Amino acid sequence: MTAPTLDILAIGNAIVDVLAATDDAFLAQEGMTKGQMQLIDAPRAQSLYAGMGAGREVSGGSAANTLAGAAMLGARCGFVGQVADDQLGEVFVHDIRAQGIAFDIPARDAAIPTGRCLILVSADGQRTMNTYLGAAQFLPVAAVDPALVESAAVLLLEGYLWDPAEPRAAMQAAIRIARAAGRKVALGVSAVFCILNHHADFVALVERGDIDILFANEEELLALAALDDFDAALDKIARSVPLLVVTRGADGAIAVENGATRHVVAAEPVTRIVDTTGAGDLFSAGFLAGQAQGRAIADCLTMGAVAAAEIISHYGARPETDLRALVANRLG
Incomplete structure (x- = not known):
């Protein structure tokens, strides 16, 4: 098998985040549930x-945040994702390429228009997200280059993008290519509503052995397992995936x-939680970067915790502090 030239290729929503502070009164006025994400037109x-x-x-998008x-x-x-030929599309392309991430899907x-996520950040750091997928939901199968x-x-798949039919087909094609080439496939289930809308699909992916690394938070794990007990849900899903990260x-x-083998890491200390947007995305970033470096699972978890702690200390889902320096200070 040819040695890989990329550590991570992600397929996800190409969207731009618009962040603003809010209060509970505005959320109630707009009929929103604090801390939740909803799709809008x-x-x-x-x-x-x-x-x-x-x-x-x-620039945002769950998988794109992880890559950053x-x-x-x-x-x-x-990165594989779809933007439109408009101002926000230009912003997204510039930002992702400036990170040194390969991206050449035509607009x-x-x-x-290019997708956007309107994020209302409460004083306690919780974010209420309203996502208009726009062009992102029309990523064609043709955008998936087998080479x-x-x-x-x-191959990292963003669960949010499983909802629209066209990009779902693109991701299914990419899974087949990756598996045939002997590459690993990682899935971030993204949100409880994604699991509820496509529970049978996600369970089938896991039980067929299509997923090598599964990322979820506690609520998502419970929804995927269709159980109320965390330990029972962990045991159930872990039996079907080589590496489960929660x-x-x-x-x-x-x-x-x-x-079987469990590894646990504590959350890294944070002076003040400003905005939890992208915490899970950046945890995945640290973990996968550790995997690419051949580190032990415990160290990969610590790298994820360090990256997540950095991201929740400021607005936005892209790092503002040198993560490599933070990891070096933590792990040596």
Whole structure:
């Protein structure tokens, strides 16, 4: 088998985050559930954007956020996603390439604009997300280059993108290519609603052996296992996936290898939680970067915890501090 030239190739939503501070009154006024994510249409995106306070725009998307962190930690990364030929599309392309991430998917016509996520950040750091997928939901199968997939040690799939039919087909094609090439496939299930909408699909992916690394948080794990008890859910899912990684917020994270060996890491201390946007994405970044470096699972978990702690200490889901330096200080 040819040696990989990329450590991680991710397929995910190409979207731009628009972040603004909020309060509970505004969330209630707009009929939102604090801390949740919902998909919205173009008219809703326009009206909500008009009602938000002053904010800032930064490139986002769950898998793209993971790549940004992993690239900062030295991983060789590539991205497959769909933008439109518009201003936000140009912002996204510039930002991801500036991170040293390979990205060359042609932009589509701007009749359907580049996706955006309107993120309302509460005083306690919780984020309420409203996502208009736009062009991202029209990623075609043709965008999946077999040679590119075969060149990556790990194919990372973003669960959010499983919802629209076209990119779901693209990811299914990529899975087949990666498995035939002997590469690993990682899946981030992204959100409880993704699991509830596609529970049978996700369970089938795991039980067929299509997934080598599964990322979930505690709530997502329970939804995937269809159980209420964390330990029972962990045991159930871990039996079907070689490496299960579950984040638990302030309670740290746990990884289970081959359904048996458990590794646990505490959350890294944070002076003040500003914005939890991207915490899971950056945990995955640190973990996968550690895997690319051949580190032990315990160290990979610590790298994930370090990256997650950095991201929740400021607004936005892209690192603002040198993650490599933070990891070196923590692990030597």
